[in-house]
Amino acid sequence: MMRLHKRREMHLNLQPTNIIGFKMKMILLIGALIIAIILVIGFFTGHFISETMEAQVGDRALSVAESVAHIPELAEAFRQEDPPSAINALVTPIQQATKAEFIVVGNRKEIRYAHPDNDKIGKKMVGEDNERALAYGESYVSKAVGSLGSSVRAKVPVYLDGEIVGVVSVGYLVNDIQSIIQSSTSHIWIVLVNIAVVAVIGAILIASYIKKVLLGLEPKEIAYLLFQKETILQSTHEGIIAVNQNGMITMLNFAAQRLLFDQVIPSRQYEGKPLKDLAPSQQLLNLLHDENERIDQEMMIGKTIVFVNKAPIYAENSFIGTVFTFRNKTEIDLLTKELKSVKQYTNALRAQTHEFSNKLYTILGLLQLDKKEEAIRYIQRESSLQKNWIHLLIQKVSDPMVSGLLLGKLNQASELGIEFTIQEDSRLTTHLNEMQSEALLTAIGNLIDNAMDAVKNNSPADKKIALYFTDIGNDIIFEIDDAGEGVPDQHITSVFQQGFTTKEGEHGGFGLALTKQIIEEVNGDLYLEEGDLGGASFVLSIPKDLEERGDSNA
Structure with missing residues (x-):
C-alpha cells in the first residue's frame, strides 16, 4: 500500500538554487502587483475627485450666478444714480449665504458695481473672460486669475429690457478647492495604504501556504523531479x-x-x-x-x-x-525455457539414474541368490524396453527436440509408476521449423504434465497415459489420453479460459490457456474430447505449412 506523507523539511540538492527563494519571489511579486494596483487606483481616484470637485464647484457657482442675475431689483439697480450701493446691498447677503468666495457684478464696460473688497468697486474687472457673457449673452464656467487669485467662476449676463447691461461673476478660489480635494484624497490614500498592508500580509500567508503544499521545494526542483519521474516511468x-x-x-x-x-x-x-x-x-x-x-x-x-x-x-x-x-510473464518464460529444457533433461537423467540403480540392485540380488538365468532374462527385458523406446522415437520422430522431450517424459512416467504408452502407428517425419518446434515442445510438455497430475493419485493399475501422433495429411496431430477423472461436462466450455482451474491453490488456470494461445499462434487448434482411458483426451493440431491457415487468424 502506497501512502504519501508531507514532510516539512526536504533537503534536496537536485539543481542549483537561486539566492532569492520561491517564497520570497512570490511575496515580492504579489507585493509589487498590489502596490502597483494601489498606486493606479490612488492616482485615478485623486484625479477623478479633482475633476469631479471642480465640476461640482463650477455648477454651484453657475447656479448662484444665474440666481443673482435674474433678480429684478439687480437689473433695475443699473438705472439708478448710484448702482454700486443698491447692487452691493443685494449680493452681499447672497454671498454670505452661499459661502462663495466672491460675487462680482459689473456693467458692459466691465466696471465693478459689487465686490467683496469695497476698495475695488468702480474699478475694471480682472480676468478678461467676460466677453462671452457681455457680447454673446452666454452663461458659462471658466477658470482664471482675478483680483483675489486663481478661481473657478461662473459668468451670467444681466438683462434689462431685453438688452445686456452687465455681468454677474460668482467664484470659488482654486486654493480652497484644492484643500478640499487634498483632504478627501488623503483619507482615500490612508484606506488604500491599509489595504496594501493587509494585502502584503495576505501575500506572505499565501506564499507560506503554497511553499508548504509544495513540500518546501523550489519550482526548478519540482520541474526536475517531474522530468526525472517521467523519464523513470517511461524507461x-x-x-x-x-x-x-x-x-x-x-x-x-x-x-x-x-x-x-x-x-x-x-x-x-x-x-x-x-x-x-x-x-x-x-x-x-x-x-x-x-x-x-x-x-x-x-x-x-x-x-x-x-x-x-x-x-x-x-x-x-x-x-x-x-x-x-x-x-x-512471456519475457520471464524466455529465460525459463532454457532452464525448463535443462530441467527436463535433468529429470530424465535423474529418473534413469534412479531406475538404473534399482535395476542394478535387482540384478545384484538375483546374482547373490544364484539366479543367473533370471538375471540374464531381466537384463535382456530391460535392455529391450529401452532399446524399443529409443528405436521407436528415432524411427518415428524426426525432430530431435520432440524425441528428446518424449524420452524424458517416458522415463519420468516410469519413475512415477505411470504406464506411459506411445501407439505403434504414431509417426512425425515432417521437418519442423523453429516456431512449430517451440510450440509443440511447450504444448506437449504442458499436456503430458497435466496428464501425469491427473493420474498420480490413481491406483497403480489405473496410472495410464497414452500418446498418439501423426503427420499424415495436412496437419500434425497429437492426442494425449489419461485415465484421470476427466473434465466435468459443466466445465468443458471453460477449461481453456484464463484463470479457470479445477486444481487447488493459487495462480492456477493458465497452463491450458497458454497452451491454446501458443498453438493458435502457429495457426493450430487445441480441443478436448472424450478419452479412451476414461479420463480427458486433449487433441492438438498444427498445419504443416503455416501459410495454409493463415487467413483464419487474419
Whole structure:
C-alpha cells in the first residue's frame, strides 16, 4: 500500500538554487502587483475627485450666478444714480449665504458695481473672460486669475429690457478647492495604504501556504523531479497504469501502452478515460474494485500472460487512486525455457539414474541368490524396453527436440509408476521449423504434465497415459489420453479460459490457456474430447505449412 506523507523539511540538492527563494519571489511579486494596483487606483481616484470637485464647484457657482442675475431689483439697480450701493446691498447677503468666495457684478464696460473688497468697486474687472457673457449673452464656467487669485467662476449676463447691461461673476478660489480635494484624497490614500498592508500580509500567508503544499521545494526542483519521474516511468520495462479514485486513467507508460495496444499512442487517447474502456481483461477491472493490495496476480491481457501488482494510493488517509504494474510473464518464460529444457533433461537423467540403480540392485540380488538365468532374462527385458523406446522415437520422430522431450517424459512416467504408452502407428517425419518446434515442445510438455497430475493419485493399475501422433495429411496431430477423472461436462466450455482451474491453490488456470494461445499462434487448434482411458483426451493440431491457415487468424 502506497501512502504519501508531507514532510516539512526536504533537503534536496537536485539543481542549483537561486539566492532569492520561491517564497520570497512570490511575496515580492504579489507585493509589487498590489502596490502597483494601489498606486493606479490612488492616482485615478485623486484625479477623478479633482475633476469631479471642480465640476461640482463650477455648477454651484453657475447656479448662484444665474440666481443673482435674474433678480429684478439687480437689473433695475443699473438705472439708478448710484448702482454700486443698491447692487452691493443685494449680493452681499447672497454671498454670505452661499459661502462663495466672491460675487462680482459689473456693467458692459466691465466696471465693478459689487465686490467683496469695497476698495475695488468702480474699478475694471480682472480676468478678461467676460466677453462671452457681455457680447454673446452666454452663461458659462471658466477658470482664471482675478483680483483675489486663481478661481473657478461662473459668468451670467444681466438683462434689462431685453438688452445686456452687465455681468454677474460668482467664484470659488482654486486654493480652497484644492484643500478640499487634498483632504478627501488623503483619507482615500490612508484606506488604500491599509489595504496594501493587509494585502502584503495576505501575500506572505499565501506564499507560506503554497511553499508548504509544495513540500518546501523550489519550482526548478519540482520541474526536475517531474522530468526525472517521467523519464523513470517511461524507461522502465514494467507496464504501469495509474487511475484516480473514480477509475479514470491518469498515467500510462510506454510499456503498458505496448502491452495494451502494441504501440505507443498519444496521451489524449487515454488520459481522463475510464479504465474499463481500455482494459482488455475483466480480471483487471475486478482488481480495480478490490480495495486490498495484490502482489503477482497472474492474468492474461490480450495474448500476453502477465504478473499484476496492485497498490492503492492514500494521501492523508484519503484514497486518491490505484497503481497497477505489469511484468510480462512471456519475457520471464524466455529465460525459463532454457532452464525448463535443462530441467527436463535433468529429470530424465535423474529418473534413469534412479531406475538404473534399482535395476542394478535387482540384478545384484538375483546374482547373490544364484539366479543367473533370471538375471540374464531381466537384463535382456530391460535392455529391450529401452532399446524399443529409443528405436521407436528415432524411427518415428524426426525432430530431435520432440524425441528428446518424449524420452524424458517416458522415463519420468516410469519413475512415477505411470504406464506411459506411445501407439505403434504414431509417426512425425515432417521437418519442423523453429516456431512449430517451440510450440509443440511447450504444448506437449504442458499436456503430458497435466496428464501425469491427473493420474498420480490413481491406483497403480489405473496410472495410464497414452500418446498418439501423426503427420499424415495436412496437419500434425497429437492426442494425449489419461485415465484421470476427466473434465466435468459443466466445465468443458471453460477449461481453456484464463484463470479457470479445477486444481487447488493459487495462480492456477493458465497452463491450458497458454497452451491454446501458443498453438493458435502457429495457426493450430487445441480441443478436448472424450478419452479412451476414461479420463480427458486433449487433441492438438498444427498445419504443416503455416501459410495454409493463415487467413483464419487474419
